[in-house]
Amino acid sequence: MPDYSWPPMEKRQVIGKRISRLDGIAKSTGAARYNSDINPPGLLFGVILSSPHPHARIKSIDISEAEHTTGVTAIRVILGAGKEVQWQGQEIASLAATSEDIARDAVRKIKVDYEILEHFVDEANLGKAGSRAKPAGEVTTGDPDKAFQEADAVSEGHYGIPVITHCCLEPHGQTVRWRGNRVDYWPSTQNVSALGTELARSIKVPVTQVHTEMQYMGGGFGSKFPADLWGTECAELSKASGGRPVKMFLDRQQELLIGGNRPSVFGEIKLGAKKDGTLTVWQSKTWATGGMGGGNLNADQMPYVYRNVPNRRINHTAVSINAGSARAWRAPNNQQLSYITCSALDDMAAKLGMDALDFFVKNTNLSPRGETYKWQLEKAAEMSDWKKLWKPRGTSNGPVKRGLGIGVNMWGGLGHDSKCRAIINPDGTVEIQIGTQDLGVGTRTVVPQVAAETFGLPMSAIKFNMGSNAYPPSGASGGSTTIGGVSASTRKATVNALTKLFETVAPSLGVSAGQLEATGGRIQVKGNPGKSLAWQAACAKLGVNRIEEMGENVSRNAPREGLISQGAAGVQIADVSVDVETGKVKLNRLIAVQDCGMVINPKLAESQIYGACIMSTCSALYEERVMDQQIGKTLNADMEFYKLSGIADIGEIVVYLDLRPEMDKRGVIGIGEPPAVGGIVAIANAVANAIGVRVPMVPVTPDRVLNALARRNA
């Protein structure tokens, strides 16, 4: 078997270089065509009629007026008479028309008579949840009661982190053209390879007839894996419209109502510790919602990172509410777990009168990767000037108070299943094909980087084709699995192809294939540039035959093979200033120390961390779905009161990527998710440190800060 292992650090020519995103210019100038920019000839516009009610039974539905509107080409009832809707935004009907205006006006002509039913949307209020609350049962380790009795200090706190939505800037949707035996499918997806299979099943055509294509997509964050009802509707509308293509993307309100969300978590946490700061017991009563299905929380992950606390009592309750369903949200459940855990740890440190950093460091032995966290905490502390700037809670002077806080993250990040085809043509051109996608992680740049390294060629010599199900299948981009998956499959395919080229070239250089290497645009006898052929001359030896080799990453086998592995860790430290007269929090700096094994492109890995930190500022300071229990509706399904950070709100983000050799030898590990975890609670803890009192709920908005201060002063 060929040697697939990564070249040693010191020998790498392309891997490890800070190469700028190859499609950066296209994206920033607007030249990149996202699938919502794809307008095939004869395009129709599709819309979904959404339920305005959170819970209702459809008594009747009358589509006749809409159907006979000029310009409407097809109309379909999704939920007919007798069916129940369970949340605002749920899909009732769809139609296609010749223009967006006609479609939007026509869909309002569908007359639905609803019988309004009772709703519940206020999951924060567990006492009112009644039968909507489904306890998961108690999980106990050790003897928590005894541990509390023996503890030198006991700290109790109440914490809440609300539902937020994915709020993709390119909403969910697709264009579909179903003409005869061919279905052209342009979705916005995290799952190019497999999505067509799902659509084919849903519309009952052979999978070979579905051609999926996506070069660019505008944000998924875990919410764009399935083909969704919208894909099916869009295809059926196209067919019913004589095969004209139909474009159907959710509008902004629908995007926030039904395009996915991150479950909330509320919790009452009680901790016990020894005087020296040793954490001895964790007790949590938590509840959460992710919509109708409730919201689960993995007891096994509590307390987060500090999992091996000897005594634990965990009770979680899932609360079902009348709201759109949760979807995976960039590190599902980890943000919530990190938030409740690190808030409680920070409060315990304050209770003990300990420096929070010392407390977090002291207990790192409760994590299986304790040494890594200890190193990272100390690194982040050094970078944030913690020792100089940190003061005990509430001792900062003046109306603008400064504070520091800590959050931690963990993640798996093992590369997904991926197949890659590497082609070397007799003219020396090289093509790499993978049915993967670039949802912002840098796939389009990293794959050529790996190929260029193997072939000893410049990046510009590699043509990378992706974003189509015509190419070898590769996994969905979720769970921080993409770069691990595609880098391993690319490495294998390119090594396999190069081996073939060596076999072709070896006789003319008078050596065996095993004695050759590819470097500097030449094929040469190892260590002997004098005995070599330029890449093109070497490829010319192929005659008329091209080399076409596959490489495959099989996730479950990968850890043994060594190209990739799993287990990322990180620490974030936030530095904030809080104006206690206005309650306004200003993020000064967010320091992020992160490991993710071997890094193919540090610039892009850092870019992932910057993005994740920006998302953390949104969730910590601004972002929240607001629902009204009286009407059961979301009041801010827009981008006006559903608030995301702007550039002026972000503060300075300082990234430290741990590239030490002991990290490098672990192989490639995904980075997309973990850095989006700890920043939220780091900011929340920094606020508590600044103002001297815990603000029990994020986002930490002026009302919450002022209320927390008022309660303390009352």
Add this chain to the structure above:
Amino acid sequence: MEAFAYANPATLSEAAALLASSLYDAQVLAGGTDLISLMKDYLVTPSTVVNIKNIKELGGVAKGPAGLRIGATATFDELAGSAAVRAEYPAIHAAVTGITSPQIRNMGTAGGDLCQWPRCWYFRNGYGVLAMKDGKSLVPGGQNKYHGIFGDGPAHFVSPSSLGPALIALGAKITLVCAAGKRTVDAAKFFAAPKDDTTRGIDLQPGEILTEIVVPNAAGKNATYEIREREAIDWPLATASVCLKMNGGKVAGAKVVMGHVGPVPVDAAKAAEFLTGKSIDDATAEEAGKIAVEGAKPLSQNAYKVQLAKVAVKRALLAAGKA
């Protein structure tokens, strides 16, 4: 949005005639930053849209002997860029630069700022400006952190105008024209809390076009202070605009107006009275803030806005005092 007729008059009289012929069913379009989204959400469905951006006399920002004339279609960007505004009317300058979206500053107009509909999320979700359901306001028992802390109801929304408080503090007058003629009202009188769902909290009669704002020569030092959740484009949680006529180091006369705390800008006359004869320092500014929010009636979630309004008044006074 629903289909509509689009008119593009070149003169004010033509525009007024168009509005007169379709009174309740026509809407005036200037920057469109509010109207277009209302139309897309089917909240406002005019049969006729009258674009006034091509009426030359409605534009411009100019300083003359009588004061500052702001044309209705002058954009926020023009206001922000005016040397006269910057030098003599910092209260206006700060109000405009508080709108931190270049897109909205480029498109949004002074007239549109005064005539826009409330941002109340119940209104924007189809419950009318009074947020009524089954004859009862949804606001007191609902999500009211952004709502008003002043006013006797039934309106609980906050006046969204960025310029309103500053214009009132500076004693501006607003001119309104209709086919039958023209009238001029004090900026303070232009705002009126609605009692039903047919108006939006301003004294703009059917058929009328807001044509210009005249701000008298600044009577004194002035400033606006604004508190928002975000630095990026966001609505203020509370603002205060003040104008101080000074006699030596003492206040000879003051105007203190709070914004985004009630369905109309709130004139804190008692705070102004308190300041008369005093110098502006931390203590008097603090006290004036306290007096300004006396009588506030916060809802279940917005008591914090009382504090914010108080701080806004204090900081606006200190800013004006330093000017």
